[in-house]
Amino acid sequence: MSEKRTGVFVCHCGNNIAATVDVKKVAETMAQEGTVAFSKDYVYMCSDPGQSSVIEAIKEHRLDSVVVSCCSPNLHEGTFRENAERAGISGFTCEIANIREQCAWVHKDRTEATEKAIKISRSAIRRVAGNKKLDPIAVPVTRRAMVIGGGIAGIQAALDMANAGLDVVLVEKLATIGGHILQLSETFPTLDCSQCILSPKMVEVSRHPKIKLLTYSEVKEVSGSVGNFEVKILKKPTFVDAETCKLCDDCAQVCPQVVSNEHDLGLTARRAIHIPFAQAIPASYTLDEEACLGLNPIRCGKCKDVCEAGAINYDMRPETITENVGAIVVATGFDLYPQEKILEYGAGNVADVLDGLQFERLCSASGPTQGHVKRPSDRTEPKEVVFIQCVGSRDPAQHCAYCSKICCMYTAKHARLYKHHVPDGKAYVFYIDIRSGGKNYEEFVQRAMEEDETVYLRGRVSKLHRTKDGKVRVMGVDTLTGQNVEIDADMVVLALAMQPSQGTADAARTLKIGRDKDGFLAEAHPKLKPVESVTGGIYLAGCAQGPKDIPETVSQASAAASKVLALLSKPTLSHAPTIATVRNSHCTGCEMCVTACPYDAIHLENGKAVVNEVLCEGCGSCSATCLRAAISVRNTSPMQVHEMIEACLSL
Amino acid sequence: MINVQDIRDTARDLLAKGEVRAVIGWRAGSRGMAAEPCVVTKPEEADSLVWDPTCYHNLALQLVNDRKDLVHSKKTATAPIGIVAKGCDARAIVVLLQEHYFKREDVYIIGVSCENSGVLDERKVKAQVGGFAPSAAAFDGDNFSVKTAKGDKKLAGREVMADRCLECRTPFPKENNTAFGDDKTGREFDAQFAALARFEANDEAARWEFWQRQFDRCIRCFACRSVCPMCFCDECVVDSIEMKIAPETTAEEKANRIRWIERSAVRSENATYHMTRALHLAGRCVDCGECERVCPVNIPLRLLNTKMEREAREAFGFDPGASIGGPSLVASFRDDDPGEFIR
């Protein structure tokens, strides 16, 4: 066997190690090891002179491997491996012996600590003796990205990436992109019209040569890993050819099937064949298969008969589309917490008690009342409106423990919009406290109170019910005056909590990415990796990751886009080479490793296990399962562990 | 009761039609009463096959050997190979199939049920017949009749049946292409794991005292490993774990290669060998008892193996040798596997 020439570098870490461990003795003892050609101690190995001395020693003593006895590998393994590379040897022939966190800092007795430091260092020397020179594995990447969810987050991420030159596939579950933002009337804190903000971006998406838009489509299956995902998408049939549809509305005029309009949250109705709203992208009608009488000229066929453009085709079938992408941005958004779960406020059964999105529709010029605020029950103008904040939020006992973050602001907006529509009306807001952090947010709330004379009542509403004279009686308490408050309102608007959308739950399952305790997608690190999921190559944007407002959503979407652009900026990705490797001579093809592998990284070829270098993460489950020692992780082979065990028991 | 002529006719027929290239079975032993494994390749040899309570050998081993022959000589099989298999032989075949050692269509299983019997334990027989080696044995439904130099002798079934047969619940080979004899699955002669439970009643010191004597005695002849159909690896991990022997490998390198276990037959090495073997057989051992039968120094190896089998069954709901398709014991897990022992 070839003679190893290992250099051992024992760090004092100032006094951190040297106070407890006799570093000189460690260095001297290690010099006696058969594979050690050089050994020294130094006050700060990670300092510039320390690192330079390692490089000099490697060159001068023709070292082929390095052990640094110092702090935790989590701190400086990277440092010393890069340093070794600078000296011209493979970084993977450098190992760290952790004699600080796992020795010097936890023991007082100098003799014991020194003995343990010797064993730890010797173990690293034995390990490095078996280490192979390895080069990072270059994995070719697919330089395309996918965005799941076509709300503001998905649109922003897709546009940012496409404008940087990346091909993007944007997948949206509904028949149009746009998301919740299109249901809004105006947006805080500037009260600009949401359609005016979003429509140009939607058009840009539809015309962008780099964006492939798949609406009415759902991601069904994802395989592969960072850099190379294969995504299977189910595209549902719309039964209308978007290219030929002239948007004349003739089909909807004759359609006999009337169902609730989800875009208006049930405040209006639509036909089975419909366009979600006038500015829908793609601009086309969709035939809702569930609502239709039966896609059959014998049953009905009126829409097909009336369509002069000949755009309707009952023979369209669901289509499975496979897309290969290198990275995925998940922007699957939120749903409102269901009103049915709020039993104290009538569980959705009290007329004129609306949720925030319904109120947005009532304020919207394109909404069911053409922008005139009217009660759904009798189409009269409400003169007294009560807004209740924190409905479902901040209630760990019954509903969601978290703060939904945007409700304080949108309630203030609702109150102001109402007052602008009904200047002689009275607006009351029940709140726990006002959270208006954000640029110009506090000023916005102040204007709601001062300019628009909204009455803010600090307290909770205990219950509400319909009165005989068609009012909604709201019973609450004003905790500032300590008085019970009873208001006979014409309308009540609940600021319901945000919860992860059904699509978010589905995406988490399909993509196998984690969710937090509330069901929002989990970021890889709460502070340092807020847009990365725990799975490489999958990024998060918008309310799927947690409640947030539009500017924050857009920022996160752009951040996710920039992460994807960085990831896919080079033609290859680098993957750690410390992965499983098979000894063909010993493999019997029993498939135990195939079963044990959590990453599906092993398969059988001609009766022998073969490791997919990209999928393998080097966990070693295969190695511990194999009865024949036919598979092991590079640089952690059973023989190396065997030698390390011996070293650990050497004193 | 199985008519042995049925087995012979089946074998002859399969060979004559070319449906199998050979039939692995038992024939009359060349020495004493015990049958011995044989490979019949011609139809006219089929009449040499026997089926009696001395068919101890687990023939799955011959199947492994056949496979090795094919692989090492780089030949491909022209037709499947036939094998006569009792319950435990068939379970061993199932484990081999589960581990993809060969394909189901490569084997034609002629199942034979042990029905209400099993195989003899020669040591028990010898104790009963006063040292005269019997030359033949048969089972009449209740008793074994053995021929000795002193004439015939009837021995009560329970007295001379192998321990593992007394505990056996699956004397019928469920996995088969054709089978003879009644399916007596679920029969109970003796409580399952009875010997194991008796041993476990000992305290820790007594258990070690016992095993220390067993491990001290082992001569590391590796008969247990050689006879075991599950020990089909070309090179055993206990011999070497890492080194690949190439033509240029020097003698010194060979001598210095790391072994998990030293060659010398001393207690520590023997204990590690037997414990490693037990762990490697966990979920795979079908309790055919061959290791214990062939041990020249009478180490009760079944105790180790049945201990692992019972853990597999009781802790993990795993039934070794029951199904071809399922995952192996140690390559899989359940969310509710026991974990109370972990701090």
Added chain:
Amino acid sequence: MSEQTYEPKIVAFLCKWCSSAGSDLAGVSRIQYPANATPIQVPCSGSVSPMYILSALKKGADGVLVSGCHIGDCHYLEGNYLARRKLHLVKELLQFVGIEENRFRMSWVSAAEGAKFAEVVKEFVDDLRPMGPQEKLKAKRA
């Protein structure tokens, strides 16, 4: 170590992501614990072969510790589930042949459980000390 003050020798297999990080945290927090356990960092508790444990005992370890991520927290998703099953068998077998139950120990220590790691080692040493040296499986030449 001298005969009169017997100090048990422990080989501790620590998974890189949780238990080794937890041990680091014990260090950062300066929580003192006995120096008897020498750590070997492995990628995952699931990579610990039963052979490692037998080998350590044969080479003269008085105790062997395997520590990984809590169930559900494995960096490699499932490694600790596989470890739990495999090492259950090892534990049962060791006890079966009459090796003291406390010679082999397994724990789940997260990256945030520095104090727990120190406690696990301390308890292990306390349990091992009265047993005296492990001679049953120790090779004579080890």
